Amino acid sequence: MTIGGISVHCVDVGHGRVATGLRVRVARLDGTVLCEGRVGAKGLLEHPALMGDGIIPGGYEVIFDVGAFYRAQGTALPSPAFLEEVPYRFHIADVAQHYHLPFKFTAWGFSLFRGGA
Amino acid sequence: MTIGGISVHCVDVGHGRVATGLRVRVARLDGTVLCEGRVGAKGLLEHPALMGDGIIPGGYEVIFDVGAFYRAQGTALPSPAFLEEVPYRFHIADVAQHYHLPFKFTAWGFSLFRGGA
Amino acid sequence: MTIGGISVHCVDVGHGRVATGLRVRVARLDGTVLCEGRVGAKGLLEHPALMGDGIIPGGYEVIFDVGAFYRAQGTALPSPAFLEEVPYRFHIADVAQHYHLPFKFTAWGFSLFRGGA
Amino acid sequence: MTIGGISVHCVDVGHGRVATGLRVRVARLDGTVLCEGRVGAKGLLEHPALMGDGIIPGGYEVIFDVGAFYRAQGTALPSPAFLEEVPYRFHIADVAQHYHLPFKFTAWGFSLFRGGA
Numbered sequence: 001m002t003i004g005g006i007s008v009h010c011v012d013v014g015h016g017r018v019a020t021g022l023r024v025r026v027a028r029l030d031g032t033v034l035c036e037g038r039v040g041a042k043g044l045l046e047h048p049a050l051m052g053d054g055i056i057p058g059g060y061e062v063i064f065d066v067g068a069f070y071r072a073q074g075t076a077l078p079s080p081a082f083l084e085e086v087p088y089r090f091h092i093a094d095v096a097q098h099y100h101l102p103f104k105f106t107a108w109g110f111s112l113f114r115g116g117a
Numbered sequence: 118m119t120i121g122g123i124s125v126h127c128v129d130v131g132h133g134r135v136a137t138g139l140r141v142r143v144a145r146l147d148g149t150v151l152c153e154g155r156v157g158a159k160g161l162l163e164h165p166a167l168m169g170d171g172i173i174p175g176g177y178e179v180i181f182d183v184g185a186f187y188r189a190q191g192t193a194l195p196s197p198a199f200l201e202e203v204p205y206r207f208h209i210a211d212v213a214q215h216y217h218l219p220f221k222f223t224a225w226g227f228s229l230f231r232g233g234a
Numbered sequence: 235m236t237i238g239g240i241s242v243h244c245v246d247v248g249h250g251r252v253a254t255g256l257r258v259r260v261a262r263l264d265g266t267v268l269c270e271g272r273v274g275a276k277g278l279l280e281h282p283a284l285m286g287d288g289i290i291p292g293g294y295e296v297i298f299d300v301g302a303f304y305r306a307q308g309t310a311l312p313s314p315a316f317l318e319e320v321p322y323r324f325h326i327a328d329v330a331q332h333y334h335l336p337f338k339f340t341a342w343g344f345s346l347f348r349g350g351a
Numbered sequence: 352m353t354i355g356g357i358s359v360h361c362v363d364v365g366h367g368r369v370a371t372g373l374r375v376r377v378a379r380l381d382g383t384v385l386c387e388g389r390v391g392a393k394g395l396l397e398h399p400a401l402m403g404d405g406i407i408p409g410g411y412e413v414i415f416d417v418g419a420f421y422r423a424q425g426t427a428l429p430s431p432a433f434l435e436e437v438p439y440r441f442h443i444a445d446v447a448q449h450y451h452l453p454f455k456f457t458a459w460g461f462s463l464f465r466g467g468a
Binding site: 080082087108110114 | 429430432434435436437438442443444445457459461462464
Binding site: 013014015016082104106107108109111 | 247248249250316338340341342343345
């Protein structure tokens with residue numbers, strides 16, 4: 001059961017698979033970095049700092065390193081790539097809610113809709 | 118751990134919440150209905166027929182009753198609504214894989230990208 | 235200036251380019267086929283039947299032949315592909331409005347939100 | 352005929368209409384602001400600085416003021432809203448291409464896929 005916290009789920013929708021290896025960084029808008037790491041085999045960035053207790057009200061920014069992800073796969077891209085570091089900025093007013101953030105992306109765009117309370 | 122099967126997850130992205138109450142029907146393209154029901158509190162259509170054993174290779178169609186969902190909420194819509202019954206058609210070649218199907222919708226459109234193996 | 239009518243605009247968002255060559259069919263839900271053809275260099279299916287005068291109130295279905303599109307490009311896909319013929323069903327209540335339908339797709343999903351009146 | 356340049360097209364997909372009045376700012380990643388203004392009746396931010404000649408290779412950021420847009424419409428939102436200023440960061444390698452950027456959004460998410468060359 002999830003109470004509070006942020007879950008970041010990343011899918012490479014150009015290939016229909018979770019984005020294992022994608023580098024992701026989560027920070028507050030005041031600059032405090034909560035965590036940085038790579039997406040695991042289930043498509044999630046799993047880190048204790050994203051659990052309920054680590055989350056306070058305020059603004060957050062997630063950075064997805066999309067350009068490096070596709071270069072590592074050998075995808076032909078312009079230089080620089082259309083998408084390099086992709087920021088996603090949002091605000092948490094109620095820390096009792098869970099924020100599920102599904103990031104569906106290709107080398108040329110993405111969709112980010114909050115996945116429900 | 119999920120092995121095989123289909124999971125249908127529905128979010129009303131106009132309001133940022135799971136689409137509890139949305140009527141969904143899942144059928145094979147040969148007309149066999151697997152299940153029909155309403156999305157629960159977690160945004161999922163949960164039914165034994167969608168588990169791994171019930172799924173054989175072939176074509177499937179999920180019908181989401183989007184028009185009725187918004188009318189039940191009192192949303193002002195044209196008559197008929199732009200979206201009434203929304204079909205989603207896909208094929209399963211490998212029944213050992215799990216098919217997670219996140220349906221993100223408003224009264225005016227939707228996004229459906231396979232959510233990873 | 236566009237008054238009435240339907241415009242179908244198709245982009246392969248896995249590659250960031252318009253889907254020239256994609257086969258598209260537009261029909262009424264009563265079975266009447268309005269037109270069938272291939273997307274041109276601008277990403278549009280251009281056909282007189284989609285102009286304002288040809289459109290009456292009622293239900294429509296657009297079929298996008300996504301599986302054949304990717305096979306023709308040599309993309310590795312399951313057999314059958316996850317997406318073969320993708321239907322998009324919608325209703326027109328007010329024929330004085332223009333319906334711009336941007337279809338953003340990969341071999342594994344798509345987004346279809348009405349693009350504004 | 353469009354050669355080069357950036358076009359920003361904004362649709363409130365929760366309501367199926369173009370986002371007239373949405374405040375948008377376009378800047379280079381070095382901080383230079385190209386333009387700032389409101390989306391017009393066609394859903395576009397129209398400004399000479401976005402035409403082909405004003406665009407040089409490099410990184411760009413578009414800021415969409417989604418929170419203010421929905422507050423001005425009287426939409427019930429948390430405080431702060433889930434989405435306040437939404438950044439979109441991308442890079443232009445080839446100034447001879449046109450960059451069509453369709454921003455499809457609700458108060459709870461958005462989709463941004465390059466709309467074709």
